[in-house]
Amino acid sequence: MSTTLTARTTLDPVQLIDPHGVRQGDEHYDPLVADITDARLTALYEDMVIVRRIDTEATALQRQGELGLWPPLLGQEAAQVGSARALRADDFVFSSYRENGVAYCRVVELVDLARAWRGTAASGWDPFSVNMATPAVIIGAQTLHATGYAVGCVKDGVDSVSVAYFGDGATSQGDVNEAMVFAASFHAPVVFFCQNNQWAISEPVGLQAVRPIADRAPGFGIPSVRVDGNDVLAVTAVTREAVERARSGGGPSFIEAVTYRMGPHTTSDDPTRYVDPLQREEWAGRDPLARLEAYLGLSESEQQRIAARADEAAHKFRTACTSLVDPEPLSLFDHVYATPHSGLARQRSRYAAYLEGFES
Amino acid sequence: MSTTLTARTTLDPVQLIDPHGVRQGDEHYDPLVADITDARLTALYEDMVIVRRIDTEATALQRQGELGLWPPLLGQEAAQVGSARALRADDFVFSSYRENGVAYCRVVELVDLARAWRGTAASGWDPFSVNMATPAVIIGAQTLHATGYAVGCVKDGVDSVSVAYFGDGATSQGDVNEAMVFAASFHAPVVFFCQNNQWAISEPVGLQAVRPIADRAPGFGIPSVRVDGNDVLAVTAVTREAVERARSGGGPSFIEAVTYRMGPHTTSDDPTRYVDPLQREEWAGRDPLARLEAYLGLSESEQQRIAARADEAAHKFRTACTSLVDPEPLSLFDHVYATPHSGLARQRSRYAAYLEGFES
């Protein structure tokens, strides 16, 4: 297997539905998605539409001053939905900041996606309620957490697996490489899911890697595969394979989902400074949603139904977001420690007294 | 070329003289060492004998309390001498702490090898006088320095190259992996020379890498080769190839020299706790010196001449080492900064006054 994967790696990424919506037969991967009927594919499409719609709404909210910042996932919907939908509820996800589509599939409450970016909380949700850690902003750090968690699953004798999401830029960080060392060494049931969206802010992937990213893992003893990250079916297939390998004691895997960041790095970014519009246009022709539309040939009413659901989600998101209130000043001191800390307790009471001084 | 190397990598290491002293023909590598006559091979043998003799002397000095610690290189003479002798004087070496054989070849003064271990100085020599940095004790850090230096050579338009020496254990560190990322990205004229001596203190190499170490580099876009590290001729050949590649604009290379640490990690270590004596014995049968003795069939007088030179070096080393005197107390404050620092100047003068207090 690892040979098959390695061979694919450097050459053509796995693709099951091409940019024109044409289904590509694949001996190896077709059986892995045999259960994905058109109805289920439509559900994946719906996920992607909703995720994109929320993302657009978030960008609008940022422009209106309701969010401090937002990192759009535009263009990466298939990579996120296709992989996240291949997981079991008891699997655990460690992600970076752009994985709002993954979070959506983990059933994170919409409002929870906004908290950190609105600045009302350091992060959005209870990781254990959805089995997904809140985003790691320090690039690459979460890949080690995923590895440790996976080793913990083995220790606990459960067959849950963990998935680490990270970007192409992250692959340069020591932590990501150490994660591969440790995962291989401990045969950890972890899936490294790299969304190669071609950019680390303004830096093209070529600065981070002179070979396809997926080529790196085999040298660590980790089978890898390169997949068309804009093909939700192919992403599902390779993720299922990797998750199944992990679950059945086959150890770690590495997936490079080749995709494109169609928007700015964040709402603060000005990609016109560095993105070649021709390149972007080329990638626009590989849009993950468009190809499913072509493939599925959904009726207008079906399209409208989905759009309405997406608008509803966006509306819900907006309302919840704008009604988020600022935390109490003294909550500053909460949860820094799990157990009492005399130094902090003193600081808290002094600040409380100081604030009271203003009131009286 | 990178294909050839990759193929070799996982399979049999390059070997030109086998453990029994039998010359193995190799289409690819023979031409690279065509100039190495038996006389020159004898010189390499002499280097190895001297290096081993100094190493033994250093261990004895440590046992006698003249050195605080010593990291023996026993068993790794061919890897160190074979590679170091493939360099030009203007190339620059960044090493770890065990590379005393490399330092010897860079013409580091013998006494300078002892300073740090005797505790009379933080490190031994002026890096620019021999074009070799003093050892990096933090595992793996030097690989990045080598990469930066190599990029500097390109900027300066010179064809010097840099070589980073490190161990099998070091390959787990983020820094070593980042060094490969950066070297590949900047096409740096650097040679990564990993002495896989099978151990990182008590940890077998299998804990750090589930695949041959040399397999890791190609994924970063760096050609690699696995060589019999106890075969000085083969080590010379592969190092020459890598250095030449770097010098001629071909970018970085990675060499895994497969060898064995025949002694303890350092004189503080107790390898009986973890080394399988059978494994050690097996490696004793692959001794780098023995095979050259068998191959060269040196006369007794020649052997004696070499032994005498080695004894002389050991004697010189011992005398110089034991006559190293303790530094002046106030030298504590020297060279912390290159330019005056008011805080430290004050501390120095206060301590000087304090010491004077004792005298009066």
Add this chain to the structure above:
Amino acid sequence: MSELTLSKALGSGLRRALADDDRVVLMGEDIGTLGGVFRVTDGLQAEFGTDRVMDMPLAESGIIGMAVGLAFRGFRPVVEIQFDGFIYPGFDQIVAQVAKLHARTGGKVRMPLTIRVPYGGGIGAVEHHSESPEAYFAHTAGLRVVTCATPQDAHTMIRQAIACDDPVLFFEPKRRYWTKGEVDEGYDFPLGKARVAREGTDVTLLTYGPLVPTALDAAVAASDEGISIEVVDLRSLSPVDYETVEASVRKTGRVVITHEAAEFGGMGAELAAAITDRCFFHLEAAPERVAGFDIPYPPARLEEHFLPDLDRMLDAVDRVLGRTNSLTGWTA
């Protein structure tokens, strides 16, 4: 003389350094085409080429480690760390290599690195983007640590830092990047010299970097109440210019120290301890610290409470003066 933002003043300082010495190289993430996320290096790659202004792979340890290698080769690398909170992956290379190589080699190897770190809060950012890690580096022997508060100082000091043969951690107060001020390229002073930003007689208000403007505002507000505050902008955190500090404290007998970093073990601790040691019999009251709380930098909607502001500074001023607080009516 021209009026520049602090960001542009740094950029013009970098440009001068690049032009004056061809061993100067700039390294960092997104500093090339993009000109850095704060645009400090805007236009420099276009002017000096990719060889002098290098976009680096995304790995701080790698960037700093490579800069060390370049310094071995005689270059003067200027590294940009994108935000304060991203310096930690490079901490080992800074603390174990950059700081120690000169001493390790008995002065043979120089490490004239400048490591630029946009730091501090007040910009409404998410986690890791508002930190003040200066104390870690000030506690590290072998490093110099400086920070600027005005466009003029930004320009002058970045050039001083690059010219210095020692490694310099150069902290840039990111929320002041857009502050404008006159910049005279010819202006200079010794690296490490503190600045009396405003003279006063009752209390010394000691600060640096992003809080200097706030301290000056506090001094203005206090003067309305008849309190004369002397504001000292330290500029250098290692070493500290104790000559200037002592002169001020001996005059006022009272000192308030303020910074954004967490109070416990922050620069304020060292300053308070050293001032007490040096000026014990001149002190009318214990030095007061007004600092960030000992918590991770909070979410944006709480940062106004975390950051020392005019009120908290004046509250402390009142305390060292033994006065009922003029704003809160609250007594020490």
Add this chain to the structure above:
Amino acid sequence: MSELTLSKALGSGLRRALADDDRVVLMGEDIGTLGGVFRVTDGLQAEFGTDRVMDMPLAESGIIGMAVGLAFRGFRPVVEIQFDGFIYPGFDQIVAQVAKLHARTGGKVRMPLTIRVPYGGGIGAVEHHSESPEAYFAHTAGLRVVTCATPQDAHTMIRQAIACDDPVLFFEPKRRYWTKGEVDEGYDFPLGKARVAREGTDVTLLTYGPLVPTALDAAVAASDEGISIEVVDLRSLSPVDYETVEASVRKTGRVVITHEAAEFGGMGAELAAAITDRCFFHLEAAPERVAGFDIPYPPARLEEHFLPDLDRMLDAVDRVLGRTNSLTGWTA
């Protein structure tokens, strides 16, 4: 009760922790077969298996990052860093993840990690093997920092640290590993409580970890000269037990603080500043610091000059007492 070395007292504490709670896992380089380079974990892998006592690949960031993941899964990882100077590659994971995850997640994710760090000098070692990095961590909100000085405390405190739901940096005074003392496994006290190691009335000598025995020796020497020194062993550096410290300083009115770490920005700075703040009108003299110099840890043949010793402590005691120095005849 049994007489144990400090190293063995730690080992027995770890054994108890492993036996008492099956979520405890030990992780580190060479801690398995070898039992750690200081033999603290000797025999534990044989007893508890490779699943509970794990030799880890050589990468500190990886080890700590993996421990974070295990903590997410409900484990209580105990990480051994081989020597003080090797903690820096793991600094980012400690400062940006371990310290902040509980706060980041509003208390949802606990990080009950214990990070064991053999620290300090005096063992004649080469570079990076004698450092005292405690101040970096004490300045980092979200961490607890403790250090032990006796076999009893070593045993008790390592168990406290492992049982604590917060991350604890546990500093072990490596040059005291072979000190012997009685250990009662049943003895306990609240984590963070300081210890008056010797009562006295004239001067408070405040210290922790490796210098506690030296401070006690100094107290004995001083008593011969009629000076009564109270030695306070802090045990916890974050938080500091100021109740105990204040009580002592209010009694003596004079304080000397001593540690091996560099003086500038070290723990002594925080202690001096806080004591001055809390006890200003009780202080007869400014707090004195006796610390390592602001230099990289020196080569072994110079370390006796670097390390605070009895003479330097007594010299400072004389200074806070305004006495001509009894040993050097030198006056402050």
